[in-house]
Amino acid sequence: MTSNGKLRIVHYLNQFFGQIGGEEMAGTTPRVQPGPVGPGLALQQALGNSAEVVATIICGDNYVADNLEQASREILALISEQNADALVAGPAFNAGRYGVACGIVGQAAARELGMPVITGMYVENPGAELYRKDIYIIATEDSARGMKDAVGVMVKLLMKLIRQEKVGSPEEEGYLPRGIRFNSFAEENGAKRAVNMLLAKLKGEPFTTELPMPDFDRVTPNPPLENLSKAKIALVTSGGIVPKGNPDRIESSSASKYGKYSLEGLSDLTSETHETAHGGYDPVYANQDPDRVLPLDVVRDLVKEGVIGELHPYHYATVGNGTSVANAAKYGAAIAADLKAAGVDAVILTST
Amino acid sequence: MCTVVPISLTVGANRIVPAVAIPHPLGNPELPCDEEKLLRRALVEKALKALQTEVEGQTIFE
Amino acid sequence: MRLELGRINITDIRFGEKTEIQQGVLVINDAELKVLLADDPNLVGVDLDLAKPGEDVRIIPVKDVIEPRCKVEGPGGVFPGFISKVETVGSGRTHVLSGMAVVTTGDIVGFQEGIIDMSGPGADYTPFSKTLNLVVSITPLEGLPQHKHEHAVRMVGLKAAAYLGSAAVDLTPDQVEIFELGNFAENAVQYPTLPKVAYLYMLQTQGLLHDTYVYGVDAKKILPSLISPTEVMDGAIVSGNCVSACDKNTTYHHQNNPVIRELLLQHGKELCFHGVVISNENVTLADKIRSSDYAAKLVKMIGAEGAIVSEEGFGNPDTDLIMNCQKLEEMGIKTVLITDEYAGRDGASQSLADATTLADAVISVGNANEVIELPACKKVIGNLKTAEIIAGGFSGALHADGSIKVEIQAITGSTNELGFSKLRGEGF
Incomplete structure (x- = not known):
């Protein structure tokens, strides 16, 4: 003042x-x-x-x-x-x-x-x-x-x-839309608004979409791996594969975090050791055999056979279900930083 | 590695390997155990091949 | 087809000696109904409760909501393929217990079950805070596999609704609504100048708690298909219980599909309602391509010039929605899509998992990630602890005083993508 x-x-x-x-x-x-x-x-x-x-x-x-x-x-x-x-x-x-x-x-x-x-x-x-x-x-x-x-x-x-x-x-x-979405209660229900919008569109009259299509980022591809048999590979998934009991309590939808879990001593994921925390798909098959989402068994075999140099001793998991793109990008950046620090050369990312 | 390739394309992934189905991207519960593991291995090998391939933009490895 | 819906306005519900409707009050013989519902080797038993609008009551975790009805005239019966034998419904007369619903709850089957608050801030977000609810709490055998558990729960809800509906067989309805639609050829002759409009009705079909049934058939196994709007209004489509509670269509939503209702109301006035195509949202890419190809082709074959497409659920089904849109628009059919959004708790993220520039007319029924505080309720029917594991809930969602903080994703019907409610997502 x-x-x-x-x-x-x-x-x-x-x-x-x-x-x-x-x-x-x-x-x-x-x-x-x-x-x-x-x-x-x-x-x-x-x-x-x-x-x-x-x-x-x-x-x-x-x-x-x-x-x-x-x-x-x-x-x-x-x-x-x-x-x-x-x-x-x-x-x-x-x-x-x-x-x-x-x-x-x-x-x-x-x-x-x-x-x-x-x-x-x-x-x-x-x-x-x-x-x-x-x-x-x-x-x-x-x-x-x-x-x-x-x-x-x-x-x-x-x-x-x-x-x-x-x-x-x-x-x-009078401001330029900031692309931030908020809820409010409209005068009419969604079905009525849809029919009215369709009638306008059919008649060639002006109408305003309630949801302009989103834009997504593009990234330049990384160069290829030169020597797989010397490379360190990591496993990352948005399919929610976590140790049994979901120790970090990653949410079944709208995940607020990701988890980093040791793979030490494991050559195969089973219903005894792991489960899915994901609430967006029928969990029965992933719970029976979590390798169906995070392929640890075959990657261990490939390391044993010398095809792959080594496997990073941790896997990373989040739940890609109702999780906002902005949060997913944040977890991705954090996981990538961790992998880079550990000298990982390439990642197999599985999604459900 | 994903089942819904169009989403991976929309969100901007560069090396995409199509997977089996959403609840079991790297498996098929209808197959006997050993065949299922062979299927999974083939998919992972495809991913490894993708990692060793030079790409200019978004590429699907069918 | 011509369907008469005779509405019997239910003004109150209570338990009593004999199940009957007396001057709008539904009396329920709870002892008899319990025995009927518990007759399933997979169940330990059921409990019954009442929850009325304005009461300080929370129901959690909600599986399905069903409107009680009975068939009075014409072929078929209620919930064909489940309760009645398979026979085409959608004509004749059906009586509806209007203003009430059966709500199923009990041990959680999976993640995807919801919350209904009968009063307080949460009540604004669910249509079922305004219905008089008979709440059925279902206890399964210990260790019952999830798919069997879901089936048992689904049947209990349908049975309870059929049982209550039968109380209305001999009553005179308070109002009778008549819905009638001719075949395509008749429509085209009758309304040559009105735009021909179809409805592409997407059904969740991704497995446990993500399924939908049509005449008892699991819709993941169908090719897209034509269905009469009056068949849908007459109970041909049944929910396989909740995926994220906000945008999974309950059986009640199917029975009262507002898009169908709105299109029938405008039929012969502003538009010519040409038909409904049901399609699915499956888990493989080949299925998604096949179903969207087939659905768009059917819409084209019936001669529609415009179509409303409603999604069910979110995430990978966004791809089914976008494929449907793209294929219809490329055939020259003008589309309007109805979807909800997952724009993050702050609303600043991208709302959909997939996109196309052809989707230029979209109705948003709200951002499901928006967070809401639900104060403690005096009475909880079900199990409050599930607030931390249902979709939209999170660790720490439940506070010591019984209040909960969740995304509206966890509230049954909050962002229903049939456009049942008034919630809307807006850009700021």
Whole structure:
């Protein structure tokens, strides 16, 4: 709060909107000016009497783009000096480097300072795709013509964030969807909504899907193994094969963890030693013979015969049933790090 | 190694070996024990071959 | 086919001397019913309980929910292939005990069983907090194999529903709903200008607690097939008990399929309802390809221009859903899919295991990973400890005071993918 009881707002601008200069000044290092500058005047007007733009931080777009981490650290330091209640960045419209700068500065302020943050961008601004999951980005027009409208919508949502009020849907509040899914109760049941959507689709009328299709990552394939007879192989499964009794109590669905289990002294998995914790398939066959999911018996044979160099002495298991992709990716990364540290060359990953 | 190859393709796996069935990817309870183990060995050998094969992108080892 | 559903509104249920319905109150001869239900060499016995809307009661772990009915006129009987002999149902008249249900519980068969809270925050997520429930707790022989246990439990639920339903044979219904649908040729002549719509009804068929039966046939063994909407409404499809409780269709859901109901209501007005194709969700890739090929072909053969596709369950069945969508859209049939989501407890993850850009019209019935706190209930029917092992539960889910914290995945019917309820997943 300011001495007169107003909320303290810091505004981030690039060199152009910060009135330092055009492209020739894009290398400008971060600096602070007291009070509002340029679009900050419209911002102050929209904020009214409840909040004050106490400082404007201006930085050149190229400086940020060329020194992402360092620049965001420097800017963050300037923001934290202002003892601010919230950060407004941009809006950046369709300016790509500016959009990325607003995104990275906003993300850092939200993460490191726990501060409400709002920015605005045109939907195709590369910064929008990069940062929409981390901060609220108001959808703006593609040029500064849309300044007044954008600032109004930004301030409205910012005040909700500061007051910790419930944020409505992207349509209601005007922000770019962050891809976060929440439940609510609709007016009509799902079947009725489905029939209505189908009728609209058949008539060629507009309709909005309730679930846009997800995107998945792609990774570059690793080079092949050169010498299998010298290689160390590990077994990993999402089929829930755990020692009998499920010692880590891995959940039958929506697993919150993975387990690491010794294979020392075992040449075959049996119903005496292991079982499945997975709740998404008929467990009878895996419980009778867990090798049907985690092929320890044949891998031991292949090691004995010298086909495979050695078997990593632990296997790793989680339950891939209703487990979110984000969590699965987290377990995968942790398992991979452990395997790498143990000098494992390749993994056989079995899934059910 | 998975049964539902389309999911492995969707989520981005690069070396994919199709397996038998969801509840028993590396087995078939209808086979006698020794034949079932041979089936499992063949599948694991296929996986080992995949690991030794250069791939450019997502590849299914039928 | 023409089916009349005569609804007898049940306003209360209680135990008494003779099973009968008196002015809307169902009296149940519990001693007689117990003997009838326990007549199975695989069972030690059953217990009966009542759970009514608003009561401070939790039922856990729930296996199936069934609506009691009886056949009054026309061919066939209730639950053909299980209780009645196999004979085509879906015509004539059936009486329904409306506003009540049979709920089966007892020792856990596997992981996939649910929770019904009759009051409190959990009650909003299950339709069965609004029904008067006869709860049957089933005790199997010790060491009974899981498949036999499931079968015994399934039969007890169906038997109990048939027993109660028979009390309505001679009554005059409070309302009679009439559902009628001509054959494809008649439909096309009668409504030449309305869009022809089919329903592709996916059935869980992945083994223990993931099975569904059609006229007593395990649906994993069928090729996709045509079925009349009134046959479904008349009990031809029966649940093989719960997979994740949130999105496994109970027998009650099949009996009251809301997609079928909605399409019949719009038939002749906004659309021409051309038929229902049932398909399965099997465990091998070849089965998935064969079934989706076959189902899409049937939808095309009956001349549909649009189709609603409902999934049952999640995970690998997402692939069946996506294959069905892809194949229908590539044939020029416009689709709308109904599914739930597994977007993580924070809602930030990808919701489905499989995807296609052709799925541009999807109804989301909610994120099953969302966590809910369920305060302790005065009375628990069943076994509260199972909260830690059912799907959607986790170690530490059950607190010392009897309250539980679970994903809504564990609540029976919370994200039903027939679109039975109003829950919806939204992007923020």
